[in-house]
Amino acid sequence: ADYDPSFKIGKEKAKVCMTCHGEDGISTxxxxxxxxxxxxxxxxxxxxxxxxxxxTSGLAILMQQQADTLSEQDMKDISYYYSVLGTKKEEE
Amino acid sequence: ADYDPSFKIGKEKAKVCMTCHGEDGISTxxxxxxxxxxxxxxxxxxxxxxxxxxxTSGLAILMQQQADTLSEQDMKDISYYYSVLGTKKEEE
Known part of the structure; x- marks a missing residue:
């Protein structure tokens, strides 16, 4: 994944997610x-x-606010990053 | 987890989930x-x-119908099962 530009872009955009969802994608x-x-x-x-x-539940409010800041491309990039993180595809 | 009655109960109740979310909890x-x-x-x-x-989105409708059939205890049992599945706790 070191040679996968999409993974790097996603990782950069996902920094804001890591506070709650963990540095490694395992939430604390x-x-x-x-x-x-x-x-x-x-x-x-x-x-x-x-x-x-x-x-719309109580816990959803924080994520609504986060999602409001994201473009459709941001959502794709971040989702791609997490879908690869920790899988065999990451090691490639 | 073979000696964990809660895990066994959860697994039994989770059978209906496996069609979509996979036998091993990895959705297909x-x-x-x-x-x-x-x-x-x-x-x-x-x-x-x-x-x-x-x-409430389009994809949520199937899960609304599934959730309607579950008691609060069912939700706890199924959630416990998946939270243990594939982790170190399962091997104990």
Whole structure:
């Protein structure tokens, strides 16, 4: 993944996610999900659902605010990064 | 985990989840999340959010229907199972 520019771009954009979701994509807090190796399509649709307020519980409010700052390309880049993190694809 | 009754109960209740989320908790379909080793607190609150219609996008509808069939104890048991699956705790 060191030679994968998309992975590097995603990692850079994901820095803001790491406070809650962990440096390695394993969240340090039980109410927050691990993102390491998560499916890219699921991550993109989750971010879109926060942005469009289709996820609305108390815990969702922080993620709504985060998603509001992201472009569609940012969502793709961040989701790509986490989908590769910790998988065999990262070692390539 | 072979000696952990909660793990066995959760596994039994999770059978219905496996069609979409994989026998091993790694989903076979990109729009569906992996559940293997996911945080228990996050899984419980996700299920509750589907049940209370605080997750409402197109993809959420299937999960709303699933969550409707679950008691609070079912949610805890299933979430416990996935939180242990694939982790060191499973090997104990």
């Amino acid at each position: 807090i039980d109410p927050y999900p691990n993102l390491r190796g998560q499916k890219m399509g699921y991550l993109i649709s989750s971010l879109k659902d926060y942005q469009s307020r289709q996820r | 379909i990109d729009p569906y999340p992996n559940l293997r080793g996911q945080k228990m607190g996050y899984l419980i609150s996700s299920l509750k959010d589907y049940q209370s219609r605080q997750r």
